[in-house]
Amino acid sequence: MRALTLTVLALLPSLACSADERLSVQQNETPIHAPANPQAISKIPADFHFIEPGTLTVATSATNSPPLSLLASDNVTRIGSDPDIARLLADSLGLKLKLVPASWEDWPLGISAGRYDVAMFNIAVTEERKKKFDFATYRADNHAFAVKSDSKISRINSPADIAGKRIIVSSGTNQERILLSWDQQNRAKGLPAVTPVYLTDDASATLTLLSGRADAMFGPHSMAAWKVASRGQTKLVGSGPFRAWVAVTTKKGNGLAPALQAALDDTITGGQYQQVLSRWGEQDEAIAHSTINPPGIVY
Secondary structure, three states: OHHHHHHHHHHOHHHOOOHHHHHHHHHOOOOOOOOOOHHHHHOOOOOOOOOEOOEEEEEEEOOOEOOOEEEOOOOOOEEOHHHHHHHHHHHHOOOEEEEEEEOOOOHHHHHHOOOOOEEEOOOEOEOOHHHOEEEEEEEEEEEEEEEEOOOOOOOOOOHHHHOOOEEEEOOOOHHHHHHHHHHHHHHHOOOOOOEEEEOOOHHHHHHHHHOOOOOEEEEEHHHHHHHHHHHOOEEEEEEEEEEEEEEEEEEOOOOOHHHHHHHHHHHHHHOHHHHHHHHOOOHHHOOOOOOEOOOOEOO
């Protein structure tokens, strides 16, 4: 968290994390563990080779994007809801955990090339991604539009609502595809074009929005809701058209998905899963059980 605070302070004093946010994050630095689960362990294929023997190697976001992923006060340890769920997975499977910070653009190739056992980047299941990857769900998320708290924009829920606006979005994401699809519909009707503002760093995105260089941000609901609750500088004004299954992602056909599903279900039954979501404010994204390769988003 210290790195995020220093970076944002260097950009703009008003962007510094609030005292409540810093306190909340520091309280969440204590790891939550789960017991090893023999049933889940038995589902690991006998011929499966982990990147490092006895270790679950997980690619996770290198950016500071609370509550999904950020740095702890030691400026080294990666915390957040995705690292927390990854730890529960490793514990349940009787494995050590190795978190590898990576970029969003890197995880697909990293999984395919065998650099990571799994990826956890708030990855939504899509039918296109299911051609190359297997999934075990662990949250149900939506995409949210956020604006400055004093913005005159009160609603973004349909294509017409984005016409002529400057909207921050990350490249290669479901949010980008939704935004561009809505823009295409608008252009066909003669409406003004949207201006995508491509940023990957959360601090820069927030600075851009609060300084008035963009009209709205479009990203994961959990991140947008965290900012609203902890800082009060933004407000939610709408959501995307899809409720997305967020899932642990692994290479297609490697046989690991059933073990991941069993491990997740065990932590749901044991209550550790609920502890993680509660401390990161994601209770409304909880699922009752994990599902392998559920129906994905289709564009």
